[in-house]
Amino acid sequence: MSADADNKMRNIGPKSAAWLRQVGLRTRADVEAVGAIEAFMRVKRAGFKPTMNLLYAIEGALLDCHWQEIPDARRVELVAAAEAAIAQLPPPRYRPAAAPVHTTMMMEETAGDAHDAGAGLFDSTDD
Numbered sequence: 001m002s003a004d005a006d007n008k009m010r011n012i013g014p015k016s017a018a019w020l021r022q023v024g025l026r027t028r029a030d031v032e033a034v035g036a037i038e039a040f041m042r043v044k045r046a047g048f049k050p051t052m053n054l055l056y057a058i059e060g061a062l063l064d065c066h067w068q069e070i071p072d073a074r075r076v077e078l079v080a081a082a083e084a085a086i087a088q089l090p091p092p093r094y095r096p097a098a099a100p101v102h103t104t105m106m107m108e109e110t111a112g113d114a115h116d117a118g119a120g121l122f123d124s125t126d127d
Helices: 014-022 028-045 052-063 072-087 111-118
Strands: none
Touching: 014 028, 014 052, 028 052, 028 072, 052 072
16 A cells, blocks of 8 residues: 555554555555455465455454454455355465375394494405
């Protein structure tokens, strides 16, 4: 959001405003045009790590109320819509998809086994 008082939105702090600007939402009219869910998703798709609080903050800004005053029923709708949109996102690049983790345990060698296994590798003999 712009530093102009006309564009300053309630609930939107400097970090959130910077994220919104970076995804092309520079004015209140820009945010109103796309709505809270799409504004949140643009931030998420850009690689930032917004929490649901940003979604509530945007919705509160559009309704001109404190984000904690958003009715529970509307919060449930917002979360369901955001989760559905997040589920449609492709997996992050440069990170493997989550897979089962397998743990391999190595058996400890006894002191005698370790000595025998390496015997002769670097031994010098003066024959």
